[in-house]
């Protein structure tokens with residue numbers, strides 16, 4: 001997407017653009033007025049009152065921030081499996097169960113609403129993108145620095161792809177690396193271990209119902225319900241780009257995660273599976289077409305038509321993920337062409353889907369909200385020639 005255009009903030013200046021100048025008499029009077037505060041009753045009282053307001057303000061701000069953070073923590077933290085959260089007064093909406101042929105997994109213990117927060121979790125440890133030692137040594141060393149509970153949580157996780165020629169009991173460091181490789185997920189630029197989230201099994205395009213996102217500022221991973229989930233259903237996320245045809249998805253999952261995917265989409269009869277593959281191919285092609293707007297290969301109207309086609313194909317496939325980003329990209333196109341009404345509608349749609357997928361308090365929602373009420377405030381506003389590109393028309 002194009003580089004953000006920064007708008008200058010206005011400073012407190014007079015109409016001519018210069019700071020108002022004081023005359024000599026005023027400056028002299030101020031300089032001479034050096035008497036202590038208590039013999040300048042009015043000014044002293046004002047300053048003391050001001051200070052009191054300031055102190056009150058700071059106390060109030062600290063209290064307000066603490067209450068707000070406590071509230072966020074209450075709303076977002078999840079208890080350990082099966083345990084009643086004393087703060088929330090209810091059980092988390094899933095339990096960890098042994099599932100035939102797939103190890104452990106998370107099963108909904110009640111109906112879950114779309115957009116519900118399922119897990120908020122800090123990593124046990126993260127591995128940065130650049131490392132100087134061998135991965136085996138690094139994981140062993142990071143593990144060694146954990147408290148006992150953290151180490152226990154780690155050793156409880158499952159693993160695949162352990163070298164056949166090695167005996168696990170004799171090679172704990174290699175087991176640790178296999179656990180890491182089976183369970184680690186991206187945490188910004190790094191990769192981290194999140195023992196609670198690690199029990200989520202995989203489902204392909206239309207089969208997964210939960211998405212995870214990393215919040216850099218909080219250093220925490222969030223998992224939200226992308227779709228409504230019925231009591232007794234399994235919570236599933238994605239381990240790979242599922243916009244690939246079945247044979248490619250299966251090959252990847254077998255190689256990296258040691259299982260042959262038999263999710264709802266992978267289990268379709270051949271003809272239905274072919275139709276699903278064709279839709280996934282069409283989605284990839286439409287994304288490719290849409291990216292042509294960035295290079296000015298297609299105009300704004302065509303870009304928006306592409307987004308609408310994409311949305312509909314994804315809907316047929318049951319693929320609901322990334323809708324927030326798609327609508328946000330459409331809002332970007334609309335704003336670039338100064339189509340205020342379309343910008344507002346696409347931004348509203350983006351906020352709705354970002355809220356489901358990433359949370360109401362996510363950076364993406366917070367950043368887009370101003371454009372909902374004031375499309376002209378969108379960063380991309382008027383970067384390209386004016387054009388009516390069109391809104392989402394009921395998407």
Ligand SMILES: C[S@@+](CC[C@H](N)C(=O)[O-])C[C@H]1O[C@@H](n2cnc3c(N)ncnc32)[C@H](O)[C@@H]1O
Nearest residue numbers: 102103104158160183198199200201202257259
């Ligand atoms: C991150 S773990 C998920 C939790 C794991 N089932 C457990 O028992 O801890 C990844 C592993 O779970 C299993 N798994 C995940 N999704 C699966 C699926 N759809 N079908 C079968 N096995 C699956 C595979 O063994 C995979 O390597």
